[in-house]
Amino acid sequence: MNQFVSVFDNNQFNAGFNPIDMVQTDDGSYIVLAEEKVTDTTEIPNIYLLKADKYGNFVKELEIGDSLINPVGHLTVVENKLYFFCMVSVVKANGKDARLASFDSNLDGFKTTNLNGITYPAAASYAGNQFVLLSYNIDDKLSVISTISAAGAVTKSKGYTVGEGDDSEEPILNHFLRTDKIFPFDVGLVAGGVYYFNGFYNYTFSLVFTNISDDEPMGIVAGYNDKGGFSAITPLSASKYAAARFNFGNNYLLPNTTITATSNATSTDANFKGYSLPELIPDTKVKILRATAKEKNILIYGADTQTRQIGLYFYNEADGTFMSSRYLGFSNPYQIGCMIATEDGGLAVCGTTYLAGRFPRICIFKLSKEEVASNVK
Template sequence: MRYFYFILLCAFAWGCANDADPEADKASFTRIYDNNKFGSVIYPIDIKQTSDGGYLILGGRKLTTSNFSGIYLLKTDALGAYVEEQELDEDLVAPIGPLMLLNDGYYFFCMTSVGLQTQLIRVNLNGTIDSQVSVGNSYPAAAAQEGNNFLLLSYNNVDKQSVISVVTPAGAVQTSKAFSIGAGDAVEEPIINHFLRTGRQLPFLVGRIPGGLFYFNGFFNYTLSLSFTNLAADEPQGILQGQQDDGGISQAVPLDGGKFALARFNFGDNYFLPAATINSSGISSSVDLGGNVLPELVPNAAVKILRTTINGRQVVLYGSDTNGKQIVILGYDEATGSLVGSKYLGFSNPYELAAILPTSDGGLAVCGRTYVAGRFGRICLFKLSSQEVESAFKGF
């Protein structure tokens, strides 16, 4: 039987968990979820807070029966304590985030291990499957919620195309458009390595400018590019080109006024642009954007961006991984782009970021992976109280 233990790493000012104040225990904690399967490899993908105040974490797990990752779901209570886990059947592989909440269900995409056909999975707040429908596309790469539908970026390995689709909760494809990645194995190799997790995890993205064009960060014409499309024309309306898979956009979130919060990478270097202007109707290069260089981050770092409100101020939070094996969160004023604070998480063990989530109490939940004894990959969860968040990002 699988068992879990929880390690509570509180700040010195708080000391141990306060038995007399359970609300304080819910507001701020750190958990590491370990188990007794010596060789198990688990990694987090996304997290959502559930209606009972707890958390549902989507993850992947290493399989012995497939080169792709299996699906793992973990449910906790409001204190971050383990409630239950689900290891989905091994005929479902390669899960992607985010978990998307619609009509009291949590949706995510994956694919079948045989046939590589994309599936849309709906689970309840405990991670138990409510429904599974086939979408038909192969190799799901990125997803997003668009009203009552979902956006899906997938890779068609037969025709060598990046495909962006609008998918209903029933799994029907309302509309889609495909774009060639370019001919040759050299273009496809990093894509397949991404799905097999034998190479660098590429920053695939999909979304929509509110009321405007759709966008995807994927391969187009030999290069990892941020492309804008109306899903009708055969060519993108705008292209922000990278440099094959050595440079490009690592995260993009639309802001008001036609601007974007961007992160980009270029041959190992990382740059943040809290209020970037992009030409969505022309061709440009990500190198020309400039940005704030972040030498403390790991090369070609994965980045998460969250728009949120902290103490009445619109703030853009950037989360990533440092060379010191910590998770760092940097906050920028959305209106001015100026830095308003930072927060570093994790010590002793190496830590890597998976997702940042605003919580119902005004705090933050930060989900990531740590390595127990330096080698066993396990899911970790940091819960920051509203007071901790306000203190960290109050400005200078």
């Protein structure tokens, strides 16, 4: 089937689901990594895994329980195993400790590996045959960037101050406790062996570049305390990026912007002005996907709209020109979780919908290759 819309109901009246990431397996099936919140127990999310077949039909689910919490994408496939990061429940001993979790495409063989003192994982990616992890050290008040093997060995690690005093760590801990703003933490590798993380540095939510060696960052694009910064960042080359930023509730899309890793700037500088979209909800979650359609390299932005739909915005990667937009969702409210390009040249968007306006459930929109191409001008 080239296209479908699936909503996955659940018999737990008091449970809600928020997808983090999704991958497509070799047989065309979809595996979703999600948070599960059970409202009468804790607001800190447990881990939930869902498998659907290539037609969007439910196959299997796996609920990890309350011993592990806070699943962190990306969900990554390495040698037929799937990996993601999480942490031990705060109600257990050593509740802040991070774990690398793995399982197979049938949701079997789930296990975790201790990461030798790394705590509070916030974001992860996979580059250069290793994981790159952003975490938070609560004792020393550091944003920590690390490289980690699939076996769980920490090969490099470096911490950078978030600032002294309780005020510096309050928004970070509230993020993990889910009691206030959820921040768009991110981490990765760009050309030339330069790493970056989108997180807190020196009291401010900032984009920080580092070689994971020197005591000081190579360069910084500072936001404004916890009220402004980048909401998404995708490297296109050594200095070109597709990005989005937030600033006191306003949202700006930057499909073709230059960021120099070795200089300092602020996210409100003129060259980061971007396109303002008032139709988006304040400080919306933004996802960016690089894809190909009609023999063109394109960028697809996904975000949440004021009408409670998922907005998709198509840009030409070469020059950042806008192509078209389309909207997913009907009847019930919808929120974006993640997007992937599918093996048949289409697009799959995973999100949350609210059945009867109140029960958060996982949904998948599958767009055909032809539907994606119709948005490319």
